[in-house]
Amino acid sequence: MYRVKFILAFWMLLMSLSLFAQEKRSLTHQDYDGWESVSSEKLSKNGDWVGYETYPQEGDGRVDFVSPSTGNNRFQVNRAKNFVFSNESNYAVGLIKPEIDKIRNLKLKDTKKEELPKDSVFILNLGEGKIEKLANIKSYKTPKNEGNWLAVHFEKDNAKVDIKKDSAEKVEKPKKTAGTRLLVRSFDGSKSWEFNRVKDFGFSDSGGYLFYVNAHEDTLKNEGIYVLNLKTGVSNKVDEGLNDYNKLTFSENEKWLTYMATEDSLKAKKPYYDLFLYNISKNSTQKIAAKNSTGVLDGGMISKNANLRFSKDASRLFFGTAPDYVAYAYEDDTTILKEERVSLDIWGWQDADIQPMQMKQKDREQKKSLLAAYNINNGTIIQLGDRDLENIVLDEKAKHKIALGIDDKPYKRNYSWDIQIGRDVYLVNIENGERELIQRGMKGYPALSPEGKYVYWYSNSDSTWMAYDVKSKEKKNLLAGLDVNFYDEIHDSPSMPSSYGNAGWMKGDDAFLVYDKYDIWKVDPTGKNKPQNITKGQGRAAQVTFRRESVEEDEEFIDPKSTLILSAFHELSKKNGFFIGDINGKNDPKEMVFTDHRYYGLKKAKGSNNLTVRRSTYQDNPEIYATDMHFSNLKQLSSTNAHQADIKWGSVELVDYLTNDGTPMQGLLYKPEDFDDQKKYPMMVYFYERNSDGLHNYRAPAPSASTINIPYFVSNDYVVFVPDIKYDLGLPGPSAYNSIMPGVHAVLDKGFVDRENMAIQGQSWGGYQVAYLITQTNMFKAAGAGAPVVNMTSAYGGIRWGTGMSRMFQYEQTQSRIGGTLWDKPSHYIENSPLFFADRVQTPVLIMHNDADGAVPWYQGIEMFMSLKRLNSPAWLLVYNDEDHNLVHRKNRKDLSVRLSQFFDHYLKGAPAPLWMTEGLPAIEKGRTLKYELSE
Known part of the structure; x- marks a missing residue:
């Protein structure tokens, strides 16, 4: 009897679980808007609080503030964004956005922009949980490093004045001004100041002072700068009477304030700016640089477009100069009508940059500045950059007496086909402007070590790390004698391989940490000590990639006393986590956490050892977790998308297979949640280079x-397979076939895929591979090709309009992997071009190629469509107007999602075709109907 009851209970349990599973539903296109993500996580300086934003893809979100120590002490501010913690960690402040639905409804009523609701500011007392709100806000600021101060800039008051016609009282019309009210206060409100007509404002990093720029009533010619001493509450006038005060910057030691301004009218065609320096303690201002100042670029002027920057010790001020504007007779000829003016581009063979690149860079060129330095101690100006050497690079903290000069002009003409051009590199003396050539034609990107003892770079042509000793003027191969590859070992394009990167320099420039594929090496730049593998070869032995995690804010160098946190990633299993390393290489890396998850975004509180990290799997959204430096406990702080529990989701697993040449490869196989290996599933195959390392990506x-x-297709009972691809030079199409097809067969061998209902889809490079595959096999019942190159012979000579670059480099050096010019390897271009084999295509194709594509010429999609149309092969071309390579506008993304699912459901599931497929969308009906309706 007991056995019968047990069996009955067991079957009832199974039935209830089955019913529960049946209650779950598949994803729909309507689910997208409400899907939440977490972002912008921050820790208070003392580590007692973590804040983060949670927003749906479309709609109002929130900011949560959580105490990691308990996880229960929590405050929430709806519609909040762009928050920060106060420097004393006792307050949080941020913006509150207007309700999205309210804004939308007002826009439907044609409400004027200035009458729409504006942002508010919230000020949250974290100790008491009290919140204060200020309405009609333009922006707010707090000091970067110290000081519990807040400045709030209000919008213009647009309240309408009600003037009665029969009123005898005269109402004064508000005067026009470019400025609005500024409130400066302590967070607790015990101290506050208000200023009117403020245009610009900002704190010193240490929070001792605040500048504000006044725009006086009725005229912009009477602006003024003031500095508020936040300790005394006294405001001092810095300057008054000039125009366009801008780029106001405090020195780190709060001794100086610098800015630019002009005496010219803002309507002047060529306003000249002057540079000023204000001594805060002496309350005195002096003009330190102008158009004709000694030392300023010959024939040049002060550049308004350059940022102002003090050296770390505040002994120098760096600013920019620019060549004076050239007057052109034709441009300035007022006797020529607009319609009479000639408009043309002249492409010259001798030009360094081709015309489309010049047009893309025109604004940057017009605003280009050449670095100059003002010596505050002796009042001299040194012009560091000039027309011959334009690019001068300071160290990150601007603390050294040297800088780098980098000139690629001699090599720029080749950039259309050689993107790994060289550059001439100089050492520039900031005190006198003298230059010392380090190397001509360097194939690498140089930088200064933290103490300025070395210039270092990865030399692509030598596949090694190099250093230049500033004192001895000796150039060194830092990795000489090591029988280890420090270049990308799976590099498979006809270009010089890149490095695996570096972890940075030790304190005092005593050592340089550099990565191979798996391990970390400590290199002595003097060469006295042999390079040391500080991860003891454990990475390569276990096929685990170790990398140093930098968690200290504004870190200049690696402190040998600090904890060496290492991220770890297993190449085959895709396990991920963190280890503790030994900077001296005496001990093996010690595992802290190493699991079947993806970990990223590690952050540390500035004043404590509290950390946050993101963790995800395919099933789990990357939530925020709190932990410590030893990862002794992971406490989940954020929680999103509770509704996912009601939706059929699925799982992902690795598939191991061999390419046609026997190379081991991996792919990702996504299965529906209620997967049954006895059923036959339709399968989508998507690909783009290599994706298997993303096993645990949500x-x-x-x-x-x-x-x-x-997730949409898996939730709707498709199997999705994402194979990795290995490329052979000169054979991009066959390489794709030789990698993708064996992977597909490996999945078919598992027995649960309906081989009669499979499809492929890809975009850009993936779209090209889709187009190629359907000329080689009829195995797929449908295909989707986004922005495909189908004719390499015509695409080779085209332009990437997004950058203005010629497409030659792509075929000769990078992704297309032909490895030569069209005239050197014409057969390679033809044999890898699907267009020349279009008559083999028997697979229905949905093409998307947009008319403002900045990466792949739109005509490539047209060439594919027209060839298939002529061959009476089913094909549809979606062209989203004024859209780029990948869709930008959400409305168009939603539309494409519907059409993709309808297209593949029709061919793989036998669903009725929508009217846009059966009837098309005639131009006369454009904008009047979407034709989503299914045909009968």
Whole structure:
């Protein structure tokens, strides 16, 4: 009897679980808007609080503030964004955005922009949980490093004045001004100041002072700068009577304030700016640089477009100069009508940059500045950059007496086909402007070590790290004698391989930490000590990649006394986590946490050892966790998308297979949640280079910018396979076939895929591979190709309009992997171009190629469509107007998502075709109907 009852109970339990599973539903396109993500996490300086934003893809979100020590002490501010903690960690402040639905409804009523609701500011007392709100806010600021101060800038008051016609009282019309009210206060409100007509404002980093720029009533010619001493509450006038005070900057020691301004009218075609320096303690201002100042660029002027920057010791002020504007007779000829003016581009063979690149860079060129330095101690100006050497690079903290000069002009003409051009590198003396050539044609990107003892770079042509000793003027190969590869070992394009990067320099420039594929090496730049593998070769032995995690804010160098936190990633299993390393290399890395998750975004509180980290799997959104330096406990702080529990989701696993040449590869196989290996599932195959390292990436349901949304298709009972691809030079198409097809067959061998209902989809490079595959096999019932290159012979000579670059480099050196010019390897271009084999295509194709594509020429999609149309092969071309390579506008992404699912559901599931597929969308109906309706 007991056995019968047990069996009955067991079956009832199974039935209830089955019913529960049946209650789950598949994802729909309507789910996208409400799907939440977490972002902008911050720790208070003392580590007692963590704040983060949670926002749906479309709609109002919130900011949560959580105490990691308890996880229960929590405050929430709805519609909040852009928050910071006060420097004393006792307050939080941020913006509150207006309700999105309210704004939308007002826009539907054609409400004027200035009458729409504005942002508010919240001020949250973290100790008491009390919140204060200020309405109609333009912006707010707090000091960067110290000081519990807040400045709030209000919007213009747009309240309408009600003037009665029969009123005898005269109402004065508000005077126009470019400035609005500024409130400066302590966070607790015990001290506060208000200023009117403020245009600009900002704190010193240490919070001792605040500048504000006044725009006086009725005229902009009477602006003024003031500095408020936040200890005394006294404001001192810095300057008054000039125009366009800008780039106001405090020195780190709070001794100086610098700015630019002009005496010219803002309507002047060529306003000249002057540079000023204000001594805060002496309350005195002096003009230190102008157009004709000694030392300023010959024939040049002060550049308004350059930032102002003090050296760390405040002995120098760096600013920019620019060549004086040239007057052109034709441009200034007032006797020529607008319609009579010639407009043309002249492409010259001798030009360093081709015309499209020049047009893309025109604004930057017009605003280009050449670095100069003002010596505050002796009042001299040194012009560091000039027309011959324009690019001068200071060290990060501007604390050294040297800088780097980098000149690639001699090599720029080749950039259209050689993106790894060289550059001439100089050492520049900031005190006198003298230059010392380090190397001509350097194939690398140089930088200064933290103490300025070395210039270092990865030399692509030598596949090693190099250093130049500033004192001895000796150039060194830092890795000489090491039988280890420090270049990308799986590099598979016809270009010089890149490095694995570096972890930075030790204190005092005593050592340099550099990565191979798996391990970390400590290198003595003097060469006295042999390079040391501080991870003891454990990475390569276990196929685990170790990398140093930098968690200290504004870190200049690696402190040998600090904890060496290492991220760890297993190449095959994709396990991820953190280890503790030994900077001296005496001990093996010690595992702290190493699990089947993805970990990223490690952050540390500035004043404590409290950390936050993000963790995810395919099933789990990357939530925020709190922990310590030893990862002794991971406490989840954020929690999003509770509704996911009611949705059929799925799982992901690795598939190991061999390419046609026997190379081991991996792919990702996504299965529906209620997967049954006895059933036959339709399968989508998506690909783009290599993706298997993303095994534990969470993929949020979202409208498509160009590719299938994997969670949507998996939730709707598709199997999705994402194979990795290995490339052979000169054979991009065959390489794709030789990697993708064996992977597909490996999945088919598992027995649960309906081989009669499979499809492929890809975008850009993936779109090219889709187009190629359907000329080689009829195995797939449908295909989706986004922005595909189908004719390499015509695409080779095209332009990437997003950058203005010629497309030659892509075929000769990078992704297309041909490895030569069209005239050197014409057969390679033809044999890898799907267009020349279009008559083989029997697979229905959905193409998307947009008319403002800045990466792949739009005509490539047209060439594909027209060839298939002529061959009477089913094809549709989606062209989103004024859209780029990947869709930008959410409305268009939603539309593409619907059409992708309808297209593949029709061919793989036998669903009725929508009217846009059966009837098309005639131009006369454009904008009047979407034709989502299914045909009968």
